[in-house]
Amino acid sequence: MTTLIGIEPHMAMFIRPERLVDSAWIGHAPFAAWLTAVARPNRFVELGTHRGMSYAAFCQTVRAEQLPTQCHAIDTWQGDAHAGAYGEDVYRDLSGFNARHFAGFSQLMRTGFDEAVSSFADGSIDLLHIDGLHTYEAVRHDFETWLPKLSDRAIVLFHDTAVRERGFGVWRYWREISPRHPHFEFDHASGLGVLQVGTQVAAGVRQLLDLAHDAEGARRAKAVFSGLGDAVVQRHELESARRSAVHGAATSMELQARALAVANQALAHRLAQSETMVRQLAGSFSWRVTRPLRAVRGMFN
16 A cells, blocks of 8 residues: 555554664664564664664564564674774663563674674575665675675665765765665665665565655655654654753752752861860960969969
């Protein structure tokens, strides 16, 4: 079934991501959910996962739709020239989330892309997301290295097709590879290229790819997924602002408590000084008052 947007609708596209972290991928979460629900891949592999925004969206849909999909996230979780370096806490956080929500069908593989490729049989991957180092050479290498592993149903996603700075070369490779295959490209959220590699893709996915030759249909589909993506982005921004406000209030209360403690310490110190001074004054006063008596007593001794 198609609608005015020219593609098969699915409730999955209205996903409320359980994992929302700062990422350029947030705006593509609705499309990731729709694609997973419509394509129903048996095996999904992501190259470059970082904090897991995109990966969790795919996995959440697998669980919600009760799909037989096996999911694999491959990353060293050490960063690169484009993602930057990051600490062990990034991996620990995602690993814990993955264990709590996706145990049984999701695997985090902490290794390099080239080292991991031998773990998969040829023709076994139905959905591949390439989001590692974004230079032209790296993206081309990743695609060519993993190409034999793709099935006859395979779809490949390339993120950041719209970024042309800081040495990003995904756009360049996308411009080179996309004319050779049925494809579709989203412009929002740094750009996302959808490439058909297999010959037997799901009908719903094929409808989307056919929109590349229908300017008005493509415009409507892009508007729908961009709008849904914006809603997810706004939700993330709202929740981040709320957390900041709560943290700010807690921080303010903590600062006030610390200031009060310092004031109390200062007051106690001044009180101790005052008591010492009073004792000294009292001793001095007593000494002066009894001085005549001590003098008289000395006359009779």
